Amino acid sequence: MENVNQTAIDSASTVFEKVGEDYIGSKSRFGDILIGAPYSEAFVKAYANERKDVLVIPQTIENTAFLHNEEMKKIAKRGQEEIKDRAQARRDEIVEQAKADVEGLREHGFYHTGIDSSKGNETYQVKVYYVEFIVDSKERKVTALVRRLNDKTPRHVGRAKAAPNDCFNVHIGKAIALRRALGLTVPDEYLNTPQPTEVRAGDVVRSTVDKSKEYVIAKGEKAWCDGMAGLSSMAAKYAKIIDDSREEVGE
Template sequence: MESVNKTAIDSASTVFEKVGEDYIGSKSRFGDILIGAPYSEAFVKTYANERKDVLVIPQTIEYTAFLRNEEMKKVAKSGQEAIKDRAQARRDEIVEQAKADVEGLREHGFYHTGIDSSKGNETYQVKVYYVEFIVDSKERKVTALVRRLNDKTPRHVGRAKAAPNDCFNAHIGKVIALRRSLGLAVPDEYLNAPQPTEVRVGDVIEVTLDSGEIEKKPVISLKAGSLNAHLPGRIIQYPSHYAKIINDSREEVGE
């Protein structure tokens, strides 16, 4: 059985292994997947539909034994930190790109510079418009409301909602929702941004306690080897508990 699995892996161009809720890239002949980096189910489905010879491995004894051999361990050990840094840096770039994109689309509503009649709806192409956002962090969604000059109600509405296993980011949500409301294409980097790998002040984390209870709370400070998260009236450190970043918008800390 293991030899059959190895043959399948060797012949595949790209391999993802499902570990927990994430899909870990373990092979990429095209060079467009970070080895050891986590990807969402939505990303893997999109990627598999657009590429050939993509293998997604369930977490079975046979497959896991092969992927945990010494060679894979060496790759993971030597490249894991660099991979995390690259994934976080790329996410940071995408967030900044999203912010700039939103501001550019807002300005376009006033000045209409560089108009391309092949893109967007009529409002985007020739009308003066104003943008309002509704951010619902609890429901992990953003709504963009677009009004033309003298409109009392929104002319166009665009929505974006984070996938269940993805980290919510309001800035990425805003640009997706706004582009949809204006009839513009949404670039793939917004839809499939890497997940964050570095916890920062202002992030909201989901912490699994020893009891199995899950709590969500903002990170208010960072210390070596621990996270300081906030509960009403007190601060709790989480040096060893599993913590997952579920919101890295950090709007309340000026980002």
């Protein structure tokens, strides 16, 4: 298949092909696997336990006959692009959700609408409270301070810190920190937000060539200056997004 029987591929309901540490979905009769999308080994094992006729090919995409022709390569590329688009769209949705969540929790401190005594701490349930945030972008963390009426010092403190390999977003950080301060459950989507895949104006990026260099992506095509780079620059193309809060550009 050279060393994989084509009959086995044809008869399989789902096919995964190992590429590096990931498994690329290359066929799905059930329609529940996206062609070209990367899946983890844990996912593939769990999927294979629940489905019949799942074939895993331990080859690289370049050396596998099934994806060797140009048409299949195009399908795989489109699938990977679709995964990126979905991830970015979902992240955008979660950021907007976090912004609205913070505003709603602030307002709740004044009006206490829809009180549910089964949620949150006493401050959240029945007390008037005010919220202050301390943002440390360098340390990639947010602290929420909650004061009751007439309090001189914070009554509750909540903290959020981005994982080393995650992109920092101040809006998601504020929502997590404030919910923790008020004793509320933190939604899973805040803790497992997809990483950004599209560089935009206002993002802070780190060069993948020289990891000591960071740049703010400028609106338009601003020339290199003061640690800034344009959207079409090499810095934007070959970079990892480390902060997509974009507060200074009004997003």
